[in-house]
Amino acid sequence: MTPPVQEASTPSPAQGRRTRLSDRKIAVAFISPAILLLLFMSVFPLLWALFLSFTDYSVTRNQPASFVGVQNYVDILTSSQVHKRALTTLLYVIGAVVLQTSLGFAIAYLISRRRRGRGLLTTLFLVPMMLSPVVVGLFWRFMLDAQFGVVNSMLGSLGVGKVEWLTRMPTALISLILVDTWQWTPFIMLIALAGLTAVPKYLYEAASIDRASEWFRFRHITLPLVWPLLLIAVMFRAIEAFRLFDLVYILTNGGPGVSTETLSFHVYKVAFLGFNTGTASAYGILMVIVVIVLAQLYLRYLTKLKDG
Amino acid sequence: MAISSDSAVSGTVPDDPPLRRRRRGRGGAVVEVALLTVLAVGMLFPVLWIIQTSVKENRDVYAVPAKFFGFSMTLDHFRDVFVAPAGGASDLSAAFLNSVLVAGGSTVLATVLGVPAAWAYSRFNVRGKKDQLFFILSTRFMPPVVIVIPVFLMYRELSLINTHLGLILIYAAFNVSFTIWMVKGFVDEVPGEYEEAAMLDGYTRLQAFWRFTLPLLVPGIAATAVFALIFSWNEFVFAIFLTSSDDVRTAPPAIAGLIGGSTVDWGLVAASAVVYAIPVLVFAFLVRKHLIAGVTLGAVRR
16 A cells, blocks of 8 residues: 655656656546446447347247347337337426526525525525435425325416316326426526626726616626536436436326326336336437436536537 | 716716616616515425424414414424324324435435546546447436336345335446546546646656545535435425335335325425425535535536
């Protein structure tokens, strides 16, 4: 662990080369355990899933898998059921991300214009984001209950009749979007706030000397400077929303019917309720491809932002 | 800004446009504060409602219309979280302990593996460094539902199904990529010259890292570990599919299991949610300075 101290004390060319060499050894020794864990827990399972995706394997049948070629992929890509889930997922991702972004940015903008109480306000707004999706889902299920839920109770005192939030369409999907928005608006807010507070003061002062209107300042100073950061938040949320599973599982369990089943939820049903492991693997691989493409876009954009 | 406030105080030029704008600004400020208050109440109401439900008598929990005030208080639900009806520790309290064990274990493992890797990526010219880092982060984005299918099969072969170790390993894998990205950012902020200077003084590379760089990283590593802890603490998908018995199951699936029956004890659900959320909120408060970096996997930092 602790090599002799005097080794590096008399530098010579040969010594220098040896140090570089040992640098490489250190790098390998320090990096490989982490990479091995990732290969073992993430890459290897994915390769396994890739293999299974070309077979008709099922966990419940005690038969060896037999090859079916790309049949699973063809089945999935041409299945109208999958198309329906893709549409649901798309509606959900767009609805949730648009709502969260506008609301989160609005809150951040309002907070950034306050001088006092900023820290406290930010902390309070962040609470939903820190909660477990299970806790969030369960609780909204309670609050949105058609019979004794507090939301209907409040609507009732305003003279609005009972709304079946989680058991009717399209309110079930809307509820899902609203709950996700409740939990993740703080995320957008936090990042937007970072962007807003980083806008140099002198730009506003210059605009104020030029008697630029509030809107002009917002449109030509604030927005262009915050936009790149905001886009990162939006892309991040889009990937997360695409992967969404727990909230659906807890809140609606995919219902009514299959109307709130997202792609993630459908994969779960195919794999763990239908036991079509081969098909589910192909399904999963296709989702992974989508995620990888999205993640690559996200990372490209991120490095571009960092470098320039 | 300074000019307009001066003229507003002296009042010598009442028709000055900046003054008018300032007045409108004050009216606007009232609207803004009001708007902010409404939004804050809207965001926090569900949290307050959870807390209120957790201390309500059962008949008030299901009261229609809902009772906001004047309900009778009780701590029975909190007792039920920890104590089984027949006496002794409840299933939920066992689940909380499992959560502590799994979250703690996976965080330690991710930190021990991730920090050295982060330092190496920051300091050395590793071949294909950018691609490696890209690969590491993309593993974090994998949909858990997809990963869990082959992991389930793999664990069945290795008899890791329904074990603490199985959960610790999978959480550590998700957290190690996060740890590497987060901590690398912190290492990048420590000038490499510190270590070079130490090496000129006769320390080896490793000693320089251990004695000079690592102490400077401690706050950042602590913040990173807290985020890893929160992730493992809140995780649900792997927990529900990779465990099957009460003595391994962590709290999120255990709490979700409370609504499985025909009647749901919402007071108990609320109390367990409160108990489960408190540590996360305390920890999140401790690392509030690093929240942005934490929630974007170290991608964005101020």
